Amino acid sequence: MDYPTGHVPEWGSHAHLLRLVATGTANSRSDLVRLVKLAPSTVSSRVEYLLDQRYLRESGDGRSQGGRRPKLLEIRGDGGMMLAVDFGSSHARIAAIDVAGRAHTVTEHPWELAQGPERTVDWLVERCRELVNAPEMAGIPARGLGVGLPGPVENRHGKVVLPSRMPGWHGAAIRDMLSERLELPVVVENDANLMAVGEHLTARSGVEHLLVVKMGTGIGCGVISAGRLHHGAVGAAGDISHVRVPAAGDTPCTCGNTGCLETVASGAAITQALIARGIEVKHPTDIVRLVQEGNREATVLVREAGRSLGEVLATVVNFFNPAFLVIGGALGSAHPLLAALRGVIYERCLPLATQSLEIESAAAGANAGVIGAGLLALQQVLSSPGADPGATPATTAGAAFGTASGTASGTAPRTAPSTEETAR
Numbered sequence: 001m002d003y004p005t006g007h008v009p010e011w012g013s014h015a016h017l018l019r020l021v022a023t024g025t026a027n028s029r030s031d032l033v034r035l036v037k038l039a040p041s042t043v044s045s046r047v048e049y050l051l052d053q054r055y056l057r058e059s060g061d062g063r064s065q066g067g068r069r070p071k072l073l074e075i076r077g078d079g080g081m082m083l084a085v086d087f088g089s090s091h092a093r094i095a096a097i098d099v100a101g102r103a104h105t106v107t108e109h110p111w112e113l114a115q116g117p118e119r120t121v122d123w124l125v126e127r128c129r130e131l132v133n134a135p136e137m138a139g140i141p142a143r144g145l146g147v148g149l150p151g152p153v154e155n156r157h158g159k160v161v162l163p164s165r166m167p168g169w170h171g172a173a174i175r176d177m178l179s180e181r182l183e184l185p186v187v188v189e190n191d192a193n194l195m196a197v198g199e200h201l202t203a204r205s206g207v208e209h210l211l212v213v214k215m216g217t218g219i220g221c222g223v224i225s226a227g228r229l230h231h232g233a234v235g236a237a238g239d240i241s242h243v244r245v246p247a248a249g250d251t252p253c254t255c256g257n258t259g260c261l262e263t264v265a266s267g268a269a270i271t272q273a274l275i276a277r278g279i280e281v282k283h284p285t286d287i288v289r290l291v292q293e294g295n296r297e298a299t300v301l302v303r304e305a306g307r308s309l310g311e312v313l314a315t316v317v318n319f320f321n322p323a324f325l326v327i328g329g330a331l332g333s334a335h336p337l338l339a340a341l342r343g344v345i346y347e348r349c350l351p352l353a354t355q356s357l358e359i360e361s362a363a364a365g366a367n368a369g370v371i372g373a374g375l376l377a378l379q380q381v382l383s384s385p386g387a388d389p390g391a392t393p394a395t396t397a398g399a400a401f402g403t404a405s406g407t408a409s410g411t412a413p414r415t416a417p418s419t420e421e422t423a424r
């Protein structure tokens with residue numbers, strides 16, 4: 001296949017074209033036509049829309065390749081920001097994300113999600129208003145909001161479904177609540193999915209098959225398959241935390257079952273085990289600090305967590321055959337966890353599945369979640385009605401990338417299928 005890969009935005013979409021300009025991969029209409037292999041008139045009409053909506057501007061003249069000298073395209077500095085928030089169970093990271101995926105005015109706040117959806121929405125609306133009024137945002141419109149939550153999110157309707165660590169949140173239509181209050185398109189996603197998108201788009205843009213495991217208070221896993229975020233039928237793909245592992249025995253889990261991975265390998269479980277041994281721990285980062293200080297109990301528990309995680313991921317790796325397995329979240333930087341995990345994966349997986357598999361700590365850092373949230377929100381904003389006037393028939397290249405399902409769960413319905421979608 002000779003098409004560039006590693007993108008989350010739908011192939012040739014406004015968001016994809018904008019991303020190609022934002023990353024410096026393309027700087028003219030002819031570059032874009034050459035890269036996405038769609039009809040020049042389709043690319044042109046999408047570029048016109050991006051110019052009209054003030055995401056892009058034209059500057060100077062490029063080098064002629066025989067005909068008229070092409071106008072160069074560049075990102076507008078005042079083109080807009082996405083508001084983005086990445087909730088943990090007891091804190092939130094908030095940022096403004098520009099169209100190139102850079103994080104600005106990043107702040108961390110303590111917030112207990114256990115306070116419930118209504119109070120959380122009130123609190124977040126206030127934080128968003130503060131962010132919009134920050135000096136760095138002067139003259140720059142907020143285009144949308146992306147929200148990450150540490151629980152299952154039904155992605156089509158932006159609703160939380162049976163979260164084990166968010167009491168009172170089941171069925172909360174958080175996307176619609178926020179969208180109504182802020183009058184912005186809103187995307188709500190599981191936090192591990194956002195971390196996967198952020199990691200994929202910033203640090204591993206060439207990787208098509210990628211698993212990103214978030215080891216924080218809970219355990220989550222985001223799946224990038226063929227360059228796209230994989231949701232599954234209702235958004236539940238990647239949930240590994242309630243797989244049964246031998247080390248967990250009959251320990252009861254928050255999900256109602258017993259013996260789940262989460263009961264031995266999550267930050268919450270390790271924290272509890274350390275407290276039971278009289279060691280003071282408040283947050284998963286304290287566990288990593290204890291391991292770095294050589295605390296024996298913490299090191300043993302983290303190593304055992306890595307082994308149990310490895311047992312579950314060995315099955316996933318054999319089944320899914322990723323090129324990269326990335327471990328993020330607070331515990332992702334704990335060496336004994338990664339070492340134990342590697343040992344089990346290489347012992348249990350088929351040689352073909354591991355011969356080119358790389359297992360690493362997350363590279364996108366603590367902002368991966370907010371960057372993923374911002375970029376998915378941008379994608380949703382650009383797929384709203386009116387974003388695709390006058391698309392013309394495409395070449396077959398657009399059909400090379402599977403179904404055209406939206407990867408974001410925003411408020412606005414998707415555009416009517418464009419011609420290249422119906423051609424698939």
Ligand SMILES: [Zn+2]
Binds near residue numbers: 242255256257260
């Ligand atoms: Zn469970």
